[in-house]
Amino acid sequence: MADFQSTTRFSDRVDDYVRYRPDYPVALLDWLQREQGVDRHWHVADVGAGTGISSKMFLDAGYRVTAVEPNAPMRGAAEQWLRRYDRFDAVDGRADATKLADASVDLVTVAQAFHWFDEVAARREFARILRPQGLVAIWWNSRRLTGTRFLEGYEALLLRFGTDYTSVAERYADDAHMRVWFGAGYRGSASFGHGQRLDFEALRGRLMSSSYAPQAGHPQHEPMLQALRELFDNCAEDGTVSFDYDTRIFAGQPV
Template sequence: MIDDSTRRFTNRVADYVKFRPAYPREVATFAQVELGVAPGAAVADIGAGTGLSTKLFLDAGHPVTAVEPNAAMREAADAFLAAYAQDGRYRSVAGTAEATTLAESSVDLVSAAQAFHWFRKDETRREFARILKPRGKIVLFWNSRLLEGSAFLEGYEALLQRFCADYAQVAETYPDAAAMAHWFGEGFEHQTVFPNAQLLDFDGLSGRLMSSSYAPQPGDARHAPMLAALRELFDTTQQDGRVNFAYETRVYAGRPVRAGT
């Protein structure tokens, strides 16, 4: 993973658990139908964070190993998914995308969600190929916040640009469709998009903002003015006490291209 990315969210775990969006269940259905991944096939969820993406595949009937280097996030996932651990379908390990600790040819599907943009891409490609079984597949997906389409969405983007110094740098690390096709190479098979959204009151909106690694924290001179601007944005754009925080869940999938193939 990119330097310091494994520690970037350590002091934001509580907000991440409470306020980050889940992923559409259609992602797991897509893996089963379009990629031919059998129900019950073993999944490795890489950069699993607090377990939101892991739960998606657990609920679809898969045993899942969550690979997460950040101890605080891994502990949050273990608490969140404790019921699945009791029946043996869930376990977590301390590992990275580039060095998962998993055995060679041990899983049927590798998944990675929001964390993918932090991975070192060449090393990750080799590691995914190593841990996948010969007919194994890869599915990569993340929630991409819509930047326009409503006064709230456009105002929120302007707020980030104004108050969050490294927001643009982080946003630019998300690959586009052309970059994903290049990453998969000859193994690229599918891409699709699913709609997703959160309806948030002000507490939910402020928590969602503070779950972002680039948001200034208390003690930073920008923190209080940022929250004041967020309050003003909420008050002027809310409907029935909520704002629609809209996303597209972008999905890219295929097979690994192994050395010598």
């Protein structure tokens, strides 16, 4: 079985992660507020917060956010980036041991990180830190694999050069799995289109932010970048390609 080292595998990719990873559609937050009753007076625990992309979305909307992140370089990047927000703090914690007090938060959010968690231990920890009637919201940007020459070529590139791409991709849960995880506490789901327009520098950074992309010194690194350049040149329109996602969100109570 692969050793995914989920708390450390992004440590040497932080700069690319900060600059080139996508954010999340504002429609996602609108849905939480409109359909799930989430209120800006709620205290949010952003678990597996990484560099703070999801935390910033809530901070911009006026929420109080505590980022929970075990990876020191990523947590440090979040603290640096979000330091101007008075309602932000960060803790060195994990999904199964957040270090937050019992019944201390109203909403647990997990963005692009659920596939790294021990799901049973995380549900138990989320139930501990949530106040009565609190919610869990879990989402991720799911890259579209087909539909354009670029998307299909990019998927082929990852399958060819990614160090453990298939193993990581298989960790993402489907809708049925998420309903089972929430069980009787399941409250609903939604999907939103999202995307980035990337020039070649940004596309390269987006690729290198992925934990399965071989880095400099690896025998596949240069061939991968050459293939990426060829793919970009063949598919770019007006100097960019469209990197398209479907953002899937699931909400409920961890009962």
